[in-house]
Amino acid sequence: MSECHFCAHHCGVDRTRQKGFCRMGTLPVVARAGLHFWEEPCISGSKGSGTVFFSGCNLRCVYCQNYEISSEHQGREITVERLREIYFELIAQGANNINLVTPTHFTHAVLESLKEPLPVPVVYNTSGFETLDTLRKLKGKVQIWLPDLKYSDDLAAIKYSNAPSYFRIATDAIKEMYKQVGPYKLDGNGIMQSGVIIRHLLMPGMVENTKGVIDWVAKTFKPGEVMFSLMHQYIPCGRAADYPEINRRVTEQEYKEV
Secondary structure (H helix, E strand, O other), X not given: XXXXXXXXXXXXOOOOOOOOOOOOOOOOEEEXXXXXXXXXXXXXXXXXXXXXXXXXXXXXXXXXXXXXXXXOOOOEEOOHHHHHHHHHXXXXXXXXXXXXXXXXXXXXXXHHHOOOOOOOOEEEEEOOOEOHHHHHHOOOOXXXXXXXXXXXXXXXXXHHXXXXXXXXXXXXXXXXXXXXXXXXXXXXXXXXXXXXXXXXXXXXXXXXXXXXXXXXXXXXXXXOOOEEEEEOOOOOOOOHHHOHHHOOOOOHHHHHHO
């Protein structure tokens, strides 16, 4: 941790001494943990996904629906031992999987917590702004990759998420994720056991951005290789009011077009 390069910002700071782009130190900070029933149906099912929401983020999305967690850093610092205990508490409650939400900046802690495999799949729920080096460290530890592919428009990625070269970085990351786990697999109840689900949130006034994402997925993967989740729940949150063009809901016409 003398020079942190876990995420694609490569800020290179010593997080034992100062906070990096993610504004976090070295011990994991968890804002919330519990069964979550509102992920994709093949993730949550009827029993729920065992979600662990980490505080901080390697993006600065001005519209983030978890703004208090990602940017205002609500949460409690815990040990790696306590993190692993939380996994098993959620599994005891019937969780289909352990779902790590925005975990990239705590990769070191995640790796330590997964030294011994879990009896359920591990879901890595990420913004997509990942380095190949970090993803390769996680090979064999993660069974389900759940990346966002937020932008095909790099100017929008810089303006709204402070993520230069986002499209290249995220698409390279997704190809590495697929290389690790291959085509998705469901059990007899339709619950995902391994694979990749690519998420994309449709934003107001950004239909062409979404079309670019869809075109890339269709060009890169064959039917049956990955799942694609087109999300329609955009609500102006965080600092969206500072950006009038995205300070509204998506219209029905925009949704129908994509």
